[in-house]
Amino acid sequence: MNIIDTHCHICSEKLLPLHKEILKECSELNMKIIEVGYTLESSESAIRLAATNNDIYASVGIHPSEYTAEKPEELYFRLNSLSLSPKVIAVGEIGLDFYWQSPKSFQYQILELQLDLAKKRNLPVIFHVRQAYHEFYEFIKPYNFLSENAVLHCFSSDISWARSFLNLGFYLGFDGPVTYPKNDALREVLTFCPHEKLLCETDCPYMPPVPYRGKPNRPAYIVEVIKKISSIKNMNISEMSDILYKNAHRLFRIDP
Numbered sequence: 697m698n699i700i701d702t703h704c705h706i707c708s709e710k711l712l713p714l715h716k717e718i719l720k721e722c723s724e725l726n727m728k729i730i731e732v733g734y735t736l737e738s739s740e741s742a743i744r745l746a747a748t749n750n751d752i753y754a755s756v757g758i759h760p761s762e763y764t765a766e767k768p769e770e771l772y773f774r775l776n777s778l779s780l781s782p783k784v785i786a787v788g789e790i791g792l793d794f795y796w797q798s799p800k801s802f803q804y805q806i807l808e809l810q811l812d813l814a815k816k817r818n819l820p821v822i823f824h825v826r827q828a829y830h831e832f833y834e835f836i837k838p839y840n841f842l843s844e845n846a847v848l849h850c851f852s853s854d855i856s857w858a859r860s861f862l863n864l865g866f867y868l869g870f871d872g873p874v875t876y877p878k879n880d881a882l883r884e885v886l887t888f889c890p891h892e893k894l895l896c897e898t899d900c901p902y903m904p905p906v907p908y909r910g911k912p913n914r915p916a917y918i919v920e921v922i923k924k925i926s927s928i929k930n931m932n933i934s935e936m937s938d939i940l941y942k943n944a945h946r947l948f949r950i951d952p
């Protein structure tokens with residue numbers, strides 16, 4: 697079975713003590729992972745991790761809730777130099793998050809700056825959006841280069857928003873919540889979403905799927921998410937996994 701987890705934070709504090717075990721599990725499953733940055737430091741860690749392992753790729757970016765007082769020009773300069781590392785395959789996770797109290801002016805400013813970087817470097821984008829779907833949609837609509845070049849990670853809204861972002865040419869990422877018993881609404885979105893636009897992720901250590909709720913999530917648990925997606929899509933798990941794998945390679949332009 698071909699497996700790729702397109703959204704991990706295995707360098708986060710929670711998973712650091714489990715690093716050896718996690719990397720062993722990943723190699724036993726013969727899986728690939730994308731380690732996603734959310735600050736300058738975590739982006740650097742992602743690059744370092746990717747440099748040690750053929751099957752690990754890095755994404756660099758500053759999350760909207762990670763407020764930093766650094767000057768925008770300085771952030772651009774540092775992100776640009778990080779993005780030149782050979783294993784960097786995307787800019788992200790970036791976006792808007794109105795759940796946390798990070799200043800909105802800062803969020804818009806670094807979003808714009810990082811979109812400029814992605815365009816200049818010709819890299820696909822990993823978006824994080826929370827409680828800001830409308831504002832985010834209005835903001836990114838004019839960025840035509842994002843078509844077929846972006847994923848809305850951990851999609852957590854309804855069919856109508858799914859349709860809007862699919863119409864912009866976005867991929868949608870699905871995570872552990874798709875396995876939660878009460879989440880029929882999200883499973884309906886999955887039924888609606890075309891196969892070729894689906895990505896599967898863990899966002900580990902967050903949002904562990906059933907039956908691992910309450911534990912820190914890890915990349916190997918992605919199997920539970922793929923199982924769920926394949927049952928919703930009425931396919932066998934290896935067929936579904938192949939599709940998800942191909943989609944990720946197409947978006948992130950990784951050699952299969």
Ligand SMILES: [Zn+2]
Nearest residue numbers: 703732789899
């Ligand atoms: Zn994340």
